[in-house]
Amino acid sequence: MSVTSKSGLAESLQAAIEGYRNRNPKSAAMLDRARAVMPGGNTRTSLWSDPFPLCIESAEGCRIRDVDGHEYIDFLGEFTAGIFGHTSPVLAEAVAQAHADGFGLSSHTPYEVAFAERIVERFPSMDRLRFANSGTEANMMAVMAAKLTTGRGKIAVFDGAYHGGFLSFGHGSSPVNAPFDYLLLPFNDAAAASTAFAAEGSEIAAVLVEPMQGAGGCRVADRAFLEVLRNLTQTHGAILIFDEVQTARMSYGGAQSIFGVIPDMTTIGKFFGGGMAFGAFGGRADIMDRFDPARPGALPHAGTFNNNRLTMAAGLAAIDTYLTADKLTALYQTGEDLQAAIKDIFKRTGAPFKITGMGSIMNIHAEGTTPEEALTRQKLLRFRLLEDGYFIADRGLIAVSQAIEEKHIEGFLQSLEKVAATCP
Template sequence: MTVPTTPAAPSAYAGPLKVAQTEYAQRNPRSYEAWQEATLSLPGGGTRSSIFVHPFPLFIERGEGKWVFDLDGHQYQDFVSDFTSGIYGKSNPILKDAITRALDNGLQLGAHTKTESLLASELCARFPSIDLVRFANSGTEANILAISIGLEYTRRKKVVVFKGGYHGSVLSHFGEDDGGDLKVPYDFLVCPYNDISGTRDAIEQHKDDIGVILVEPMLGAGGCHPGTPDFLQGLRDLADEIGAVLIFDEVQTARLSTGGRQKILGITPDMTTLGKFFGGGFAFGAFGGKREIMSLFDARHPQSIAHGSTFNNSPLTMIAGLTAVQKILTQENLDKLNQMGDEFRENVNLHTSQNAIPFSITGLGSINQVHFHPSTDGSQTQSQTQMRKEGLDLFYFKLLEKGYWISQRGLISLNFEMTREDVKAFEKAVIDSIDQVYACRTG
C-alpha cells in the first residue's frame, strides 16, 4: 500500500522517521483503510484537527479504563486523556451508573431541572471568581460568550490575548508560522505571554478601548508554559487600572485544584471559563464571574442579554457533571493525580539535563508537554523547525511501539484510572524513547 509520509529536509532524524512511519503503516492496515474511506466524506478524513496524525491517524474502536483499542487489535495505555478532558478514563463506574439512571428520565426535557442549579452551585462554591455561572456546550463557546459579555459590560471593543494562547477552535493565537487558523473577528491585541512590561507597553495607546483581557493561567495547546505568578498578578492589577474585565481561561487548569490555578495562586479574575471534564464526559462549557457582570443575563429584567442554546442544560450532561464534581473531582483525588504528574516531569527533566539531551517537559501537575530543541543556540531557522518536528514525531512513534498513546505534538495528560506504577512505567518508556531518538543524531 502507498502511504503519504511527512515531507522532510535531510537530517539525522529524517531517515529513522521514514522507517518508523513505514512500520507504523504496516502495523495498521485497517486504520489506513478506514482513514481512506473517511476522506471521501470528511476533509482530511476527520472532523477534529487536533487529533489528526501524520501520515494517517489510528482509528480507535473502543476504550476501557485507561486503555484504548484500535481497529488492528492493538491496545494502548492512554496518556493523552482526550487532551485533558478524559480525566475519568474510559469507563468510570460512578459516572456510568449516574448516566444510566438519568437516561430513564428522558433524553431532552427542554426545561429547567434541579440538577442544573445544583451543578451551578457547586461551581460557584469552588471558584473564587464565580458568583453566578451560565452553561454552554464547549470551552470555545464559553470563551466567546465571556468575551462578548465582557465587552458589553465595559462598552469597549478591544480584547487583549497572548501569543501562544488557545481559547477554542476559533480563538487561537499561535502565529503565522503554525499554519492557518480561524478567528472570531473581535478586535484583538496580541501581547507577549509572561511579559507584563511588554504587555503594558503594547496596550498603553489602546488602554481606553480595551474591554477584556483573556489569559490562560498556563498556555495549554501553546506548549504547557505556566504563567508566572508575577505576570498573572500584573494582569490583575492592569485590568483594575484600565477598567477591563480580566478573564482566566481555566478550561485545562481547573484540574490543578478544586478551584483551578486561581485558587492556588490567590489571584481572582473577574470571570472564569471552564469546559472539558466538568461535563462528566459529555460536551460542556461554562462561564461565570462577578454578579454585576453575569446579571446582564438575568431574564427577569426587560433589558437582559439573551443567551440560548438547546443543549446548555442537557439533563445527561448536568447529572454527569454534578456526579463528577461531587464524587470524583475531590481535592484528594486531584492532589494525587497532580503529584504523579509533577514527579514524572521532574524525573524526566533530571535525566535529560544530567545527560545533556535536548528534550524537556514543561507543565503543571497532571498536564505536561514534551519539547525537542535540537538547536543549542535557540535559533528558529526552517531546518531547525523541521528537525524539531521530526524528533517529536519520531518520539511519538517510539512510544506507540511501546504501547503508550500520547498526542503527536507531545501533550501528556494523566487520568484517574492510572496508578503510580503505571506512571513510573510510562516514565521509563518516555526516557527510553527520548534516548532512542537522540541516538539518531549521528545519523
C-alpha cells in the same frame, strides 16, 4: 549536529513511519473510508497526524485499543478532558438514570441547580454562572459579556493561546477566528502588557488569558505576570478573564487559587461535563446578572443543550465523586512527580528534549539546531513510544488521568528513557 547525523535522524523517522504503516493497515483503511464523507477524513483538526491517525475503537480505564488490535496506555487523556479515564460505572449510572427519567424536558431541571451550586462554591471568581456546550462557547460568551459590559471593543489575547476553535492564536490569529478587534500580546511579558494598556487602555474591554497555555506548549504563566494583568485591568476598567478550561484541574479552586490571582470572569469546560460535551462561564454578579432574562434589556444566551439532563447529571456525579479537593491535589502531585522524573531522564541521558507544564498537564519538547530537526525528533519520539504501547499527542502533550497508576508511570518512564536515547 553533523550532516550525517541529520540524515540518520531523517532515516530513522522514515523507518518508524514505515513500521507504523505496516502495523496499522485498518486505521489507514478507516481514514480512506472517512475521506469520502469528511474533508481529509477528519472532523477535529487537532487529532490529525501524519501519515494517518490511529482509529481507536474501544477503551477501559487508561487503556485504549485501535482497530488493528493494538493496546496502548493512554497518557494523553483526551487532550486533558479525560481526567477520569475512559470508563466509569459511576458516570455510566448517572447518565443512564437521567436518560431513563427522560431527557430533553423542555424546561429547567433540578440537576442544573445542584450542578451550578457545586461549581460556584469552588471558584473564588464566580458569583453566578451559565452553562454552555464547550469551552469555545464559554469563552465566546465571556468575551461578549465583557464587550457589552464595558462598551469597549478591543480584546487583549496572547501569542500561543488557544481558547477554542474560534479564538486560536498559536501562530498569530487563525483565519477562522471570531471577528473581534484583537490586541495580540506576547505571553508572560508584563512590560508589553503595561505598554499596551498605557497606549490603549481606555479601548480594552477584556484580557483573556490561560494560567497555563495548554495548546501553546504548556507554558505556565508567571504569578507576577498575572498580578500585573489583574492590576492593569482594575486600573483601566477592563475585565480579566481566566480561561481555566484545562487548568481547573490543578486544584479544587483551579489555577487561580494556586496563583492567588482572582479574575473577574472564569471559563471552564472539558472534564466538568463527566465525559459529556460541556462548557460554562461565570464571574462577578454585576456582569453575569446582565443575562437575567427577567431584567429589562437582558443579554440573550440561548442553547438547546446548555442544561441538558445527561450532561448535568454526569457533571454532578463527576464533581461529587472525582473532582474533590483531595483527588485533584493527589493528581496534581502525581503530575509534578512525573515531570520531575522526566526532567531527570533528559538530564542524565543528555537527550535533546525538555519538559514544561503544571501539575498533571505537560509537554515534551524536542530540541534541534533547526525547527525541522526538532520536529523530526519530536515525531520520532512519539512513533517509538507508540511501538512500546504508550500514547501521547503528536506535539508531545501529556495529560495524566486518575486512571493512571504507579505501574503505568514506571513503565512509561522506562520506555521514555530507552526511546529518548534512540532519537539522535
